[in-house]
Amino acid sequence: xxxxxxxxxxxxxxxxxxxxxxxxxxxxxxEVEVNGERSYWPLEHAAMQWERTNTTLRITFGExxxxxxxxxxxxxxxxxxxRMQYAGRRxxxxxxLSLARQGPAIFFLALVAxxxxxxxxxxxxTAERLALLLPLEVxxxxxxxxxxxxxxxxxxxxxxxxxxxxxxxxxxxxxRFELRFHYVTSDQVNAFAxxxxxxxxFSGILEGMEYPEQLAALLAHEATHVHERHSTRMxxxxxxxxxxxxxxxxxxxAVVGVLAENAxxxxxxxxxxxxxxxxxxxxxxxxxxxxxxxxxxxxxxELLGSEAGDMPEELSFLSSHPLTEERIAKAKEAVGDGxxxxxxxxxxxxxxxxxxxx
Amino acid sequence: MELLTPRKRFSFTGxxxxxxxxxxxxxxxxxxxxxxYYPWAKARRLQYMYEHSELDSHPFHFHGTGKEMFKGFIxxxxxxxxxxxxxxxxxxxxxxxxxxxxxxxxxxxxxxxxPLIIHGSYRYRMSRSSWRGIHFGYRGKLKELYAICIxxxxxxxxxxxxxxxxxxxxxxxxxxxxxxxxNSQFEYKGDGLxxxxxxxxxxxxxxFTLGIYGFWWxxxxxxxxxxxxxxxxAEGRRIxxxxxxxxxxxxxxxxxxxxxxxxxxxxxxxxxxxxxMKFVLxxxxxxxxxxxxxxxxxxxxxxxxxxxxLGDLLDVDIFL
Numbered sequence: 001x002x003x004x005x006x007x008x009x010x011x012x013x014x015x016x017x018x019x020x021x022x023x024x025x026x027x028x029x030x031e032v033e034v035n036g037e038r039s040y041w042p043l044e045h046a047a048m049q050w051e052r053t054n055t056t057l058r059i060t061f062g063e064x065x066x067x068x069x070x071x072x073x074x075x076x077x078x079x080x081x082x083r084m085q086y087a088g089r090r091x092x093x094x095x096x097l098s099l100a101r102q103g104p105a106i107f108f109l110a111l112v113a114x115x116x117x118x119x120x121x122x123x124x125x126t127a128e129r130l131a132l133l134l135p136l137e138v139x140x141x142x143x144x145x146x147x148x149x150x151x152x153x154x155x156x157x158x159x160x161x162x163x164x165x166x167x168x169x170x171x172x173x174x175x176r177f178e179l180r181f182h183y184v185t186s187d188q189v190n191a192f193a194x195x196x197x198x199x200x201x202f203s204g205i206l207e208g209m210e211y212p213e214q215l216a217a218l219l220a221h222e223a224t225h226v227h228e229r230h231s232t233r234m235x236x237x238x239x240x241x242x243x244x245x246x247x248x249x250x251x252x253x254a255v256v257g258v259l260a261e262n263a264x265x266x267x268x269x270x271x272x273x274x275x276x277x278x279x280x281x282x283x284x285x286x287x288x289x290x291x292x293x294x295x296x297x298x299x300x301x302e303l304l305g306s307e308a309g310d311m312p313e314e315l316s317f318l319s320s321h322p323l324t325e326e327r328i329a330k331a332k333e334a335v336g337d338g339x340x341x342x343x344x345x346x347x348x349x350x351x352x353x354x355x356x357x358x
Numbered sequence: 359m360e361l362l363t364p365r366k367r368f369s370f371t372g373x374x375x376x377x378x379x380x381x382x383x384x385x386x387x388x389x390x391x392x393x394x395y396y397p398w399a400k401a402r403r404l405q406y407m408y409e410h411s412e413l414d415s416h417p418f419h420f421h422g423t424g425k426e427m428f429k430g431f432i433x434x435x436x437x438x439x440x441x442x443x444x445x446x447x448x449x450x451x452x453x454x455x456x457x458x459x460x461x462x463x464x465x466x467x468x469x470x471x472x473p474l475i476i477h478g479s480y481r482y483r484m485s486r487s488s489w490r491g492i493h494f495g496y497r498g499k500l501k502e503l504y505a506i507c508i509x510x511x512x513x514x515x516x517x518x519x520x521x522x523x524x525x526x527x528x529x530x531x532x533x534x535x536x537x538x539x540x541n542s543q544f545e546y547k548g549d550g551l552x553x554x555x556x557x558x559x560x561x562x563x564x565x566f567t568l569g570i571y572g573f574w575w576x577x578x579x580x581x582x583x584x585x586x587x588x589x590x591x592a593e594g595r596r597i598x599x600x601x602x603x604x605x606x607x608x609x610x611x612x613x614x615x616x617x618x619x620x621x622x623x624x625x626x627x628x629x630x631x632x633x634x635m636k637f638v639l640x641x642x643x644x645x646x647x648x649x650x651x652x653x654x655x656x657x658x659x660x661x662x663x664x665x666x667x668l669g670d671l672l673d674v675d676i677f678l
Binding site: 108 | 371
């Protein structure tokens with residue numbers, strides 16, 4: 001029973017390795033014999049530590065300077081480790097590590113699976129929740145900080161902005177943010193919304209419009225971006241994606257880093273496409289709520305389609321704006337073929353005429 | 359008394375597959391804890407590397423624990439948060455003077471932290487390293503290190519970087535010269551001019567040979583680091599370190615490692631790491647007549663890992 005095995009002992013006083021014999025003695029101690037002198041190290045003691053690698057077992061005991069025992073005897077290592085595991089001193093780490101040692105390929109694939117699942121489902125879910133937890137003030141602050149630099153050098157027509165404001169106010173597009181509409185003289189066939197409520201419409205897009213419903217649809221679309229906090233959500237997503245990647249890349253190499261970053265950009269683009277379709281769909285609901293014929297959305301999109309050259313279909317997955325064709329089809333699905341049946345009259349029509357007037 | 363024969367060597371006994379297992383578990387745990395596991399992962403990695411590095415067939419040991427390093431990590435993160443908060447706070451004022459102070463503060467704090475990081479990291483890392491039960495220790499003084507860094511840093515700045523070679527050597531001489539191993543100590547004797555000329559030659563030859571000489575330049579740097587290092591013991595005994603690395607060896611190491619890492623999307627990292635450790639340790643010979651059995655324990659423990667973690671956050675690699 002009283003087996004003992006060869007080991008090296010460093011006594012912590014000098015660097016001279018001492019030849020030792022070591023063995024387990026029940027109940028619960030380690031017998032260390034050096035030059036015929038025996039000492040006993042209790043196994044269940046805070047000052048007792050052990051670590052093993054594939055070939056060696058290192059047992060340390062005592063306070064600094066510690067005594068260190070090293071053995072490469074396979075039989076003793078197996079016995080000792082079994083004894084310590086029996087005593088329950090084997091953590092989650094050791095279990096995980098031995099799994100990884102047994103099947104590194106499977107373990108690695110499992111790790112990749114965890115990462116992918118985290119990226120595709122957990123990350124967007126968490127980011128979305130987080131974004132909605134942010135107070136509305138964040139949107140307003142962000143918008144204010146960016147508005148000045150975005151509109152730098154733009155030529156705002158304040159008189160027409162006031163008219164546009166009245167048009168927008170009539171539609172009552174958001175109960176969450178105070179919307180401020182700006183009319184900017186420019187050839188661009190475009191409009192954009194800043195988080196927190198500033199919406200800029202270029203004269204270029206207004207010139208192409210024939211019906212007040214189109215303008216209403218445009219404002220409804222942009223107001224949806226503001227109301228649904230699309231910019232903030234996008235930002236939180238991008239930041240979360242970035243954090244996620246840096247967690248990964250911190251340990252993996254640059255090649256994976258570049259691949260992952262590009263994949264993340266693609267994903268962000270497809271998200272921003274989703275936000276556009278979302279703004280169309282909810283914009284239609286807003287038009288209905290405001291008593292405006294939602295066919296205006298179809299008319300607006302048709303205008304955009306005829307004005308802007310679209311990119312070839314094969315590249316549509318790359319685009320930040322979905323193909324207008326695709327958006328038109330979706331809008332038609334929601335409201336009909338785009339024939340205006342109930343044209344607006346009264347103040348909206350009048351304000352629209354004033355905006356269009358030379 | 360066992361005398362060191364002139365060919366006592368270091369060796370690395372780690373294996374790629376084994377290290378890979380350690381690293382993937384690290385990745386997994388770091389990932390699912392959103393990075394909080396990082397200090398423990400680092401401890402595991404270092405423990406593996408130390409345990410499989412041997413001198414005279416006896417392994418080194420890293421005593422640091424994840425818990426210690428986690429404390430350091432938290433302190434380092436807090437310090438970062440404070441620096442960033444002050445920086446952004448000053449920028450938010452939108453006033454020119456405050457913004458300039460903000461930028462100055464930001465850069466000065468980061469540059470000013472570097473000597474502290476070197477000092478603290480060496481103190482921690484050395485104190486937590488041992489061989490045959492004897493601990494290493496770092497006895498440098500923070501003040502002296504700052505003096506060197508400020509003086510040489512300014513000289514480097516006004517000589518447009520040329521003095522950098524002298525700066526590096528002075529730093530190396532100082533830091534390595536203050537490493538103790540029990541009652542023995544290390545010494546590095548680097549000369550700024552030699553180092554400068556060697557790098558100058560390396561730079562131009564690499565340029566003229568379209569990069570091919572780069573491997574031999576790498577060898578020259580390695581040789582300069584190893585051959586000027588010595589280890590002195592009681593009674594004036596001394597061991598010198600001698601490099602046996604060749605340019606061809608570096609060529610093979612670097613090219614194969616690059617392929618290993620690039621074509622496996624990083625999976626081969628563990629194997630590349632093992633190859634590098636084997637190359638480095640196998641190419642250092644110890645020459646001299648000192649008795650490796652007679653070293654006496656002298657160093658105390660130093661448990662603060664803050665500087666080490668700070669260095670990681672700043673991404674400065676100070677261990678050479």
